[in-house]
Amino acid sequence: MRSPAVAIAWEFRQRHRWGLIAVAGYLLVVATIRFLIVEPGEPVLVGSLRFAAVVSVPLTTTFVYLLAVFSFGFAGDLAARQSIYPARMFTLPVTTAALAGWPMLYGTAATAVLWLAARLFAVWPSGTEIPVIWPALLAATLLAWTQALTWMPYGLPGLRVIVAVLCLAALDTVVLLAIHYKAPERLMVAILAPQIPLAYLAARYAVARARRGDVPDWRGIFARVGNIADVLTRRRDHFPSPARAQVWFEWRRHGRSLLALVGLLLPFELALLWLAKDAPAFVFEILFLVLITPPFMAAFTGWTGSKPHPNVSDSYGVPPFSATRPLTSAALIGAKLKMAMWSTLAAWGLVFVTTPLALAWSGTWLVLMERAQRMNAAIGTPRAVAFVLLILAGFIVSTWKQLVQSLHIGLTGREWLIKGSVLLTLTFLILLGPIVEWIIDSPSVQRALWDALPWILAMLVGVKMSAAAWIATRLYRSRLLGDRALVAGAACWCVAVLALYGVLVWFFSTPFVARYVLALVAILAIPLARLSAAPLALAWNRHR
Amino acid sequence: MSEPVVHVSELTRRFGATTALAAVTLSLPRGAVYGLVGANGAGKTTLIKHLLGLLRAESGSVRVFGLDPVADPVGVLSRIGYLSEENDLPDWMRVDELMRYSRAFYPAWDDAYAEELRQAFALDPTAKIKNLSKGQKARVGLLIALAHRPELLVLDEPSSGLDPIVRRDILGAIIRTIAHEGRTVLFSSHLLGEVEQVADHVTMISHGSIVLSGPLDEIKESHRADGRVPSLDEIFVAHVGTAADA
Numbered sequence: 001m002r003s004p005a006v007a008i009a010w011e012f013r014q015r016h017r018w019g020l021i022a023v024a025g026y027l028l029v030v031a032t033i034r035f036l037i038v039e040p041g042e043p044v045l046v047g048s049l050r051f052a053a054v055v056s057v058p059l060t061t062t063f064v065y066l067l068a069v070f071s072f073g074f075a076g077d078l079a080a081r082q083s084i085y086p087a088r089m090f091t092l093p094v095t096t097a098a099l100a101g102w103p104m105l106y107g108t109a110a111t112a113v114l115w116l117a118a119r120l121f122a123v124w125p126s127g128t129e130i131p132v133i134w135p136a137l138l139a140a141t142l143l144a145w146t147q148a149l150t151w152m153p154y155g156l157p158g159l160r161v162i163v164a165v166l167c168l169a170a171l172d173t174v175v176l177l178a179i180h181y182k183a184p185e186r187l188m189v190a191i192l193a194p195q196i197p198l199a200y201l202a203a204r205y206a207v208a209r210a211r212r213g214d215v216p217d218w219r220g221i222f223a224r225v226g227n228i229a230d231v232l233t234r235r236r237d238h239f240p241s242p243a244r245a246q247v248w249f250e251w252r253r254h255g256r257s258l259l260a261l262v263g264l265l266l267p268f269e270l271a272l273l274w275l276a277k278d279a280p281a282f283v284f285e286i287l288f289l290v291l292i293t294p295p296f297m298a299a300f301t302g303w304t305g306s307k308p309h310p311n312v313s314d315s316y317g318v319p320p321f322s323a324t325r326p327l328t329s330a331a332l333i334g335a336k337l338k339m340a341m342w343s344t345l346a347a348w349g350l351v352f353v354t355t356p357l358a359l360a361w362s363g364t365w366l367v368l369m370e371r372a373q374r375m376n377a378a379i380g381t382p383r384a385v386a387f388v389l390l391i392l393a394g395f396i397v398s399t400w401k402q403l404v405q406s407l408h409i410g411l412t413g414r415e416w417l418i419k420g421s422v423l424l425t426l427t428f429l430i431l432l433g434p435i436v437e438w439i440i441d442s443p444s445v446q447r448a449l450w451d452a453l454p455w456i457l458a459m460l461v462g463v464k465m466s467a468a469a470w471i472a473t474r475l476y477r478s479r480l481l482g483d484r485a486l487v488a489g490a491a492c493w494c495v496a497v498l499a500l501y502g503v504l505v506w507f508f509s510t511p512f513v514a515r516y517v518l519a520l521v522a523i524l525a526i527p528l529a530r531l532s533a534a535p536l537a538l539a540w541n542r543h544r
Numbered sequence: 545m546s547e548p549v550v551h552v553s554e555l556t557r558r559f560g561a562t563t564a565l566a567a568v569t570l571s572l573p574r575g576a577v578y579g580l581v582g583a584n585g586a587g588k589t590t591l592i593k594h595l596l597g598l599l600r601a602e603s604g605s606v607r608v609f610g611l612d613p614v615a616d617p618v619g620v621l622s623r624i625g626y627l628s629e630e631n632d633l634p635d636w637m638r639v640d641e642l643m644r645y646s647r648a649f650y651p652a653w654d655d656a657y658a659e660e661l662r663q664a665f666a667l668d669p670t671a672k673i674k675n676l677s678k679g680q681k682a683r684v685g686l687l688i689a690l691a692h693r694p695e696l697l698v699l700d701e702p703s704s705g706l707d708p709i710v711r712r713d714i715l716g717a718i719i720r721t722i723a724h725e726g727r728t729v730l731f732s733s734h735l736l737g738e739v740e741q742v743a744d745h746v747t748m749i750s751h752g753s754i755v756l757s758g759p760l761d762e763i764k765e766s767h768r769a770d771g772r773v774p775s776l777d778e779i780f781v782a783h784v785g786t787a788a789d790a
Contacts, residue, residue: 237644238644238647238648239644239645239647239648240648241648242648242649244648245644245645245648245649248645249634249645252636252637253634253636319630319632320596320598320626320628320630320632321628321632321633321634323596323598324596324598324621324624324626324628325621325649326617326618326620326621326622326649326650327617327618327649328617328618329617479615542597542598542617543597543598543599543600543614543617544598544599544600
């Protein structure tokens with residue numbers, strides 16, 4: 001192995017051989033089905049559910065997997081300021097152009113080949129006209145820019161994710177607009193082809209900066225805010241109990257992230273109210289944006305608990321300092337749940353203080369009042385108040401749920417489980433848009449979904465309750481939770497479900513929605529299985 | 545004779561195809577300093593992790609103070625002081641915050657002793673841990689491990705963070721003090737000279753098996769040759785082999 005190009009290719013192949021074999025195997029199976037089982041020459045129905053299950057979903061997952069492989073996303077910390085390009089490679093006697101170029105060449109080639117193979121094996125001939133060249137170029141371009149943006153060092157932790165999402169979304173939007181306006185293939189190629197050399201130049205610049213240790217540090221700008229936060233939460237007296245000490249520990253480690261993120265976004269969102277004085281509908285869109293900000297940001301910060309610890313040998317495991325706290329795993333989880341509660345309340349406190357002020361100062365308060373009066377007149381004061389409170393409570397609980405619902409994955413400390421889960425989530429998010437669009441465009445699908453809704457809900461409830469029963473049995477057998485704690489937890493959950501069911505029945509007293517559907521919704525809405533699995537996950541990680 | 549502080553019986557642990565511990569049996573009575581020596585990768589840290597409950601016994605049993613450290617982490621860990629070879633103290637905390645935080649977990653925490661140690665180690669209470677040197681971080685870890693006067697002090701490669709001038713005095717003094725109080729110290733190292741200075745008992749581990757265990761004086765005496773008492777280094781090489789990375 002005398003060439004750096006071969007060595008770099010060998011590393012990709014060797015490290016990800018099982019994943020790459022799985023991809024090749026999948027394409028082989030699809031080709032076999034297509035050419036031997038399905039009648040040759042029969043057009044493929046691209047919009048069918050079977051096509052989505054056999055081709056679209058696995059293909060999207062594979063594409064996301066390739067993005068992670070060729071960006072070194074499995075090895076690096078996306079939220080860190082430092083480049084995720086492996087630092088060990090910077091000392092190789094290879095030019096920076098080669099370090100950036102070879103992984104980009106292999107990655108762009110792999111994604112382009114993936115599309116071409118899928119086009120040949122799975123969607124040829126198709127009932128509709130599907131282009132050949134530009135989707136391959138789009139896949140290669142997305143990969144090249146992902147590499148450039150993730151290899152770049154950033155001045156703030158987490159900035160990489162925001163910049164990458166914004167840039168890739170902008171590129172996606174251009175392409176979607178071009179598709180919408182039926183741009184010819186030549187135009188699409190003209191838009192996409194120059195992107196790859198541009199991305200290469202950006203990647204080379206990023207690797208060069210990372211290689212000479214040039215990592216900007218903009219944290220000083222926020223140092224004053226950090227110092228104030230430090231002074232406010234600095235502990236000068238003794239903790240009354242180990243549990244309180246642990247909650248403080250969790251708050252200082254993770255609790256302030258949500259507040260900071262919401263605090264960063266809110267001013268920009270609320271400033272839009274000054275532009276919306278003459279457009280009442282826009283006011284409600286802005287308020288919706290404000291309300292979804294905490295749960296959306298919570299989903300992002302919830303995953304930071306799964307971040308690897310770079311200073312310890314088993315970077316995804318519980319660090320020895322935390323693992324040797326004389327606390328039970330259940331108590332450690334309890335501290336995390338309490339921290340999530342305080343974090344949620346702090347973020348929503350900020351929303352509840354700033355939003356009315358912004359509405360009043362921008363003069364859009366009257367728009368809100370006018371809509372409230374109309375609602376009051378239409379459904380009556382108690383229902384209107386209940387409706388607003390239910391919506392707000394839903395958002396608040398959803399924020400807390402987003403913070404804690406991935407604990408059962410993150411706390412396992414198993415890298416394959418954490419990364420696999422991230423991969424699945426990303427795939428789901430990528431597919432969500434097309435699926436929703438497909439449902440909206442297809443009345444027959446909507447009817448079928450509506451008819452099957454009780455069955456779907458019943459099936460989900462069945463899965464949830466089976467999982468909860470299994471988890472409760474494991475918790476009991478492993479003595480992670482005492483009998484009283486298990487019974488008290490189950491009782492609290494039942495009370496919450498009944499309360500929500502009561503509110504739903506009172507509010508949706510209509511013959512169009514059966515009460516058992518409301519009961520199923522209430523059972524699904526209150527967290528149970530994933531939350532109860534968190535102590536098991538931590539114990540599995542803490543006592544390996 | 546009182547119940548041993550640590551009792552390990554037929555403990556076996558595998559990581560894939562590698563056997564990290566092979567049917568290890570070990571008993572540590574109260575009130576002595578035990579040196580656990582072995583080459584890198586011999587299984588020292590794996591054994592210590594079992595004592596702390598960080599690893600679950602695949603086969604065999606582990607008892608510390610007569611308790612299973614996995615089933616009863618609070619009962620075991622509240623009586624142990626542990627200094628990890630991995631410098632993983634929360635670097636965002638200040639020294640005084642770490643002392644207050646740690647105090648909450650240990651009923652036997654001694655404020656006066658903690659302050660005495662802080663001054664002896666010349667640690668600034670307002671300093672953030674991330675701004676401390678490697679040696680200072682090791683001292684903070686040692687302070688936290690000692691200040692609740694643990695019944696069992698477990699030090700996993702403690703010398704790695706301390707400079708050579710002070711590590712001999714500090715470690716020696718602390719380990720002796722604890723041993724005199726009837727407490728037990730288990731410390732692992734591959735620096736045999738250091739072990740020889742402070743340990744009463746030595747257990748040698750190689751490729752996951754205990755090859756030699758007993759009081760240091762007896763071990764040395766039993767290896768006397770031509771009237772000369774060999775050093776622990778020489779005994780180690782004789783038992784573990786010249787290829788060992790000691």
